[in-house]
Amino acid sequence: MSKDNLLDALIEQTKLSKKQTDKQQKIVETAINMFAEKGYANTSTSEIAKAAGVAEGTIFRHYGTKDNLLLSVILPFLKEALPGMAENVFKEVVTENTLHFEDFLKGLFQNRIAFVMENKEIFQILVKELLYSEALRLELLPFFTEIVGKRVANMIDLFKERGEIMDLPTNAILKMVATLFGGYLVTTFVLTNNDDIDVEEETENLVRFVLEGIKK
Known part of the structure; x- marks a missing residue:
């Protein structure tokens, strides 16, 4: 994937995060890796749960939907990374x-x-x-x-x-x-x-x- 792929950056970010429980951390890391590998639309919550070693209900309990699972990672990432991303874009442009x-x-x-x-x-x-x-x-x-x-x-x-x-x-x-x-x-x-x-x-x-x- 290219240097501008957000999922690549999210994978690195989730490895550094200490704000979630171990189970949530495992769910998020598994989900982002599967999104990057298979595509978001082609990845189901049941597949994420199986790969993460948790019940699918655990994902629903913590995040509600697959969209919310992704947003729970994206929003903090954007707030932290956007200033640097904007700086890089304007240096390129x-x-x-x-x-x-x-x-x-x-x-x-x-x-x-x-x-x-x-x-x-x-x-x-x-x-x-x-x-x-x-x-x-x-x-x-x-x-x-x-x-x-x-x-x-x-x-x-x-x-x-x-x-x-x-x-x-x-x-x-x-x-x-x-x-x-x-x-x-x-x-x-x-x-x-x-x-x-x-x-x-x-x-x-x-x-x-x-x-x-x-x-x-």
Whole structure:
């Protein structure tokens, strides 16, 4: 798996965690390893229970559902790892070749599309939970805004100062770009569940739409 695969990172994280009972630790480690090996959708709670040496009812008692089992690991991981992940992404995207806002958007969009494709099942679960859980939205969205949104806003300010972007409020530009790109990711990888795409072509179309709209 690639360096951007979240399940690989989760496996390493669960080995270091001391916040759960030995039984919970075994369940989580077994589940994440099986998700990585077989895929989330192809792994049942009964298989996890058997491999972990516990009753399936034990998993239901601690976590309720397979989604909740995965979320119980993902959410703490994201809160701990997101600042470092964001730093690495922007180091990859913002280089000496990032001369214009178009370059920044292309790098960011292409990077994140590839990342979501690599972690599609986790992305689908997070989107579903965010749609139905106000508590989760209140917990995660401000966190993402603080860690990721501020970095993008700084880039918008930079290119506004260079005269490449119209003089709209930075937050308004950020909201429109995030809405377009977030909507694209959800539509492509959740609603239509389509990953048979050309990342470079999709990126080019998105950037053209942001910069030029659809007016002929």
